[in-house]
Amino acid sequence: MKKSTIGTTIAILIVLTAIIGGAVYHTQKNNRFVHSTTATLFFHGGGSSYRAETGMVNAAKKAGVTNTVIRADVTNNGKVTLHGNMHRGAINPIVEVNYENNRQLNFNKHGEYATNVVKMLKKRYGINKINMVGHSLGNISIIYYMLRNGQNKDMPKLEKQVDIAGHFGGLTFDGIPDDLKQPAGMKLDSNGKPNYMNATYKQMTAARKAYPKGQVAVLNIYGDIGNHTDGRVDNISSRSLQYLVASRAKSYTELKVTGKNAQHSKLHDNKQVDQALIKFLWQRKK
Template sequence: MKKKLKWLLLLGGVLLLVVVVMGILQSYRSKAEEKYRQTATPTFFLHGYGSSYRAEQQMTDSAVKAGAATTVVRANVSTAGKVTLTGSGWNSKTRNPIVEINFAGNRNRNYQTTASWVRRVILAEMKIHHFKKYNFVAHSMGNTTFMNFILNRKLQTGMPQLAKQVALAGSFNGVIGLDDQANRNSLSANGRPRYLTENYRYLVNQRQNYPQQAEILNLYGNLEDGSNSDGRVTIASARSLAYLVKKRGKSYREVELKGKKAQHSALHNNQQVNRYLINFLWGK
């Protein structure tokens, strides 16, 4: 009899624990639903030159932890452009899914090629989920790839609508040590750079193709060390995005982050960046 009572008490304790845990989870979900929009719109994250999906994980983990996003899928792209999706995917009940893009050819500077890879990733997900809108977040040269994708009319055939774009440390008009140098460039009153790289000149000629419904958040760093840069990308290069999109997109906002934590590679591990990104993409 005592043994039976012991098991009943143990079972009751387990059931009580389950109820408490479920109540906490439901409360957490309710709070997240109050703070963040609940949509089926996926958000794609793209790393920069020589990097990988690992550079995106601190940002994506932060979004999931905050309750702003609910699942993460990875899209691996081979050097030949073949897309392989990993992860549990998402269903009709999933809200604010995230897709981390991982380029095996992460040192490829042929932006028309890497832009076509972005298209293949989106198409691969569309075959499964049939979404009509998407968001896009890119770091460093990932932004150059994305701009070559979004401004290319041919690559936009059959694509869903871009809803929101987040640019982080975007090398839109050059990289220090490659095709730019600290304090060499400046922007005119209308935002046009004084010096244009070859790729930026191409983007300027295609800027009329930028989607009018898109909202843009441009985050860039300033080490405050006299270089007017984040160590790799100058403020002038990062702010060159405005000349491409400001008169086309629905809205445009710039945010300058300052100090040591605004260093180029540190920006995707920056808590301020996480807050700006989460609120912009999903905040009510």
Template sequence: MISYAEKHEHAKKVLTAVVSKKGNVKLFGKWRQREKKPLVQIVFRGNKVNNYETTSKWLKNLVVLLKERFQIKSFNVVAHSMGNLTLVYYELNYGKNKELPQLRKEVDIAGHFNGIIGIDDKANRNKLLKNGKPEFLNKYYRYLLAHRENFPKNQVDVLNIFGNLENGSNSDGDVTRVSARSLKYLLRGRYKTYQEIEIRGPHAQHSKLHENNQVNKIVGDFLWGQEKS
């Protein structure tokens, strides 16, 4: 995704942020202030940790460091898979803190907001009710619903991208359409704008979604489309 953005969007990767399993952040690279579309790649060494209170603190450590080093005032995030819940937990825990840089745009790719197949969800088990609420709620989703009012109101533009293999599972192989689309009900009345895009076919598989140039273009248009026009 970063290579595509550099080639097609004239973006520039300026830093790699490596977050240790203890939440310590090290930055590698050089960020020249003249860069108009700077990219920071985030690498979590504890990328199997599913305690999102913990990983959201790690993300906060990075945001604080970027503010201290580079005086950032706002930022956008592109998240995939477990990164999505880290981001949502971050916003519910810290998003209203005006001392921190503010999130403006978030891209959620293959987000398991309400379950993962084989862990706490099954293909075609769940459904969205007429009001958009999922019929079945897992423990993470219940927690997020209880704290949804902490999400900054009318501030964040949200793009939710999810996959459908079109093999009858209505999923990307790991995350069902219902689980991914549960985000809209969660953030109802809070987001500034919200849009969903379904990617279909074999390249919509969970881990292939961030290697998919269709997705890359959609993300670029969302982040920088107005700047290109």
């Protein structure tokens, strides 16, 4: 056999090996995750936008979870506009929710906004199962969505929720309404129940009946940079979610993140958080 022929044959074999190896790797990578039409909605924090969700979403895409990401813009009056390409039956689609009024302190409005997004997804794409991920004020959309729809069988079923840096028990900094302030001397019992509750938390306790029994798996992530705070929200406030949902949840898990990247506004760009999200929401069980 001529040297040129041998060289050509070797080159072809190398290319074929690379293609086959790449295909096997891609298949193994994708097989790590569930293949589901469940849509995962991300809700940003106060004074922010969908861009704050990009790090987490890109981490999921890079891992091979999905190739489908769209954005849902929501105006102050609740009108929803969808941007991007998605088809019915898309695998593990992600929806980046973007509120025009990103400092809305009427928490019932957050429930209305989230409801309108979910209704639009059901109408346009036939979505009947969802996951929800919230950061900071974005967690309020999840709770108030469930206060409205937890017992509504006509709405898509919430399967999993991830709460990041939630301020359920209230906030301690100045300039916020009294009904959102964390009460002085607040402590939690073994069930996560605060000894003192502000007006908003009292309203949210209706979630203890709104959530369907044994349906929603909950992961509650909070940061501790020292002194039991993420620098913006006390851990005790974030952990008070337990009393609101744990008795009805399919499962309830807390994850404390430490270090400088556990600061409140850095948690949505934290690799440990990314890994926890991906594992909890999409990784196949062995």
